[in-house]
Amino acid sequence: MRIKSFNAWRPPAELARDVASLPYDVGDLEDAKALASDNPRSFLHIERPEVDLPEDVDPNSGLDHRSAADQFRLFREKGWLVKDQDDAFYVYAIRLNDHEQVGIIACCHVEDYEKDLIKKHEKTKKPVEDQRTEHVLTVGAQTGPIFLVYRDAPEVNGLVDDIMKGEPLYDFTASDGIRHRVWKVLAGDTISGAFASVPVCYVADGHHRTAAAARAGQKRRAANPDHTGNEEYNWFLSVLFPASHLKVLAYNRLVADLNGRSASAFLDAVRERAEVKETTAVRPASPGSVCMYLEGRWYELTWLEPTGDDPVASLDVSILQERVLAPLLGIDDPRNNSRIAYAGGFDSVERMVKKVDAGRAAVAFSVHPTTVDQLMAIADAGRIMPPKSTWFEPKLRSGLFVHTLE
Numbered sequence: 001m002r003i004k005s006f007n008a009w010r011p012p013a014e015l016a017r018d019v020a021s022l023p024y025d026v027g028d029l030e031d032a033k034a035l036a037s038d039n040p041r042s043f044l045h046i047e048r049p050e051v052d053l054p055e056d057v058d059p060n061s062g063l064d065h066r067s068a069a070d071q072f073r074l075f076r077e078k079g080w081l082v083k084d085q086d087d088a089f090y091v092y093a094i095r096l097n098d099h100e101q102v103g104i105i106a107c108c109h110v111e112d113y114e115k116d117l118i119k120k121h122e123k124t125k126k127p128v129e130d131q132r133t134e135h136v137l138t139v140g141a142q143t144g145p146i147f148l149v150y151r152d153a154p155e156v157n158g159l160v161d162d163i164m165k166g167e168p169l170y171d172f173t174a175s176d177g178i179r180h181r182v183w184k185v186l187a188g189d190t191i192s193g194a195f196a197s198v199p200v201c202y203v204a205d206g207h208h209r210t211a212a213a214a215r216a217g218q219k220r221r222a223a224n225p226d227h228t229g230n231e232e233y234n235w236f237l238s239v240l241f242p243a244s245h246l247k248v249l250a251y252n253r254l255v256a257d258l259n260g261r262s263a264s265a266f267l268d269a270v271r272e273r274a275e276v277k278e279t280t281a282v283r284p285a286s287p288g289s290v291c292m293y294l295e296g297r298w299y300e301l302t303w304l305e306p307t308g309d310d311p312v313a314s315l316d317v318s319i320l321q322e323r324v325l326a327p328l329l330g331i332d333d334p335r336n337n338s339r340i341a342y343a344g345g346f347d348s349v350e351r352m353v354k355k356v357d358a359g360r361a362a363v364a365f366s367v368h369p370t371t372v373d374q375l376m377a378i379a380d381a382g383r384i385m386p387p388k389s390t391w392f393e394p395k396l397r398s399g400l401f402v403h404t405l406e
Helices: 013-020 029-037 063-078 109-113 125-137 154-163 189-197 207-222 263-271 315-331 348-357 372-380
Strands: 088-096 101-111 146-150 170-173 179-186 201-205 235-242 251-255 272-277 290-292 297-303 340-344 363-366
Touching: 013 170, 029 088, 063 125, 101 109, 101 154, 101 179, 101 290, 125 207, 125 340, 146 207, 146 372, 154 189, 154 290, 201 207, 201 372, 207 235, 235 272, 251 348, 263 272, 263 290, 263 297, 263 315, 315 363, 340 348, 348 372, 363 372
Parallel strands: 146 235
Antiparallel strands: 088 101, 088 179, 101 235, 146 201, 170 179, 251 340, 251 363, 272 297, 290 297, 290 363
16 A cells, blocks of 8 residues: 655644544534534534534535535635645644554555555445535545554554654644644655555544545546546545554444333343343443343343354344344344434443433443454455444544645
8 A cells, every 4th residue: 555745734833722623423513513613713614514504504505515615715814724835744643541542644545445455344325425525526625534544563663653752743632631742754755665564454434534535536537638646636634543552442322212112021032132130330341242221220141142253243233233133123224223323432331321311212232342453354354344333532633634636
């Protein structure tokens, strides 16, 4: 796979904290509107332009993308985003409490995605792809980095360690307590040469962004009779993390009702498929079991039948889907069934309990996190994980680096 430096649009150091925002798909719209309304420099005005539009705007009108393009022009005019003087790579460190992960901001090539050198593990939804593709093409830029992971390469790790001994370009703590530090690395062969030992990487988070970047590049390619493959539209903004740095959290499940069963009848049905015992634990201690919250009580479910060696079928989220969610609760299509919701992150269990206790859901399931090794093994096998199988935290910020298509 190939990586390259790029000429970024980025905020001045003194504005980095104001500009940086969560990605477009993290958090609900009302929270995003509240954050953006109090901060005209928030990158949400570009990344999630719905924050500036009335609720009744047709999502297919394209008005949101045009608003994002207008905001991008405004940010440049105001000096909230400034073109860097040089092509560069950047080292990006994110710390939450005692966990820190350090990646390299660079551009990856669309053809490497097409050739499966950048591997996927999730299906995407075409309407979301369409929206993100139009956003890229209308704004003329990729507004947030795609989260990629690669198997550790000692040469790359050593190089990054040396870079971090210098003075950072950015160093700020966001309102959620996450510290963000960035070092600029002038373009040269050092980083790209170190990555020569990295044969493939994997989309950890951002499958729709990656697909949209590829489609935008393909559209520009088709419209350019003099296409060479070196144009900026062939490259997309990424942050590449070594696998050992990542912390995967559980992506838990909430179901709105018990599919016509009483709580006792549902519990009896579960007992036919798993060993069930009451517990004080709210998270499973190891793979092979699930914690379930029902009518104010926690239960541990341990699967009765062996799961086999299939890398997808043996995931706890897959077993839960096949043995409980589909046959007992009627969740036949977890991607599109409105009766199921998902909760990820450090406080996801606590949020689920509140919803069940308030009667906004009937039952909650706390699963063991999928590992990075499982993710890579499934992608290597050309397989697809169940929806909402991984939650990565801390979250990247958008707006610190923008890569334009020209």
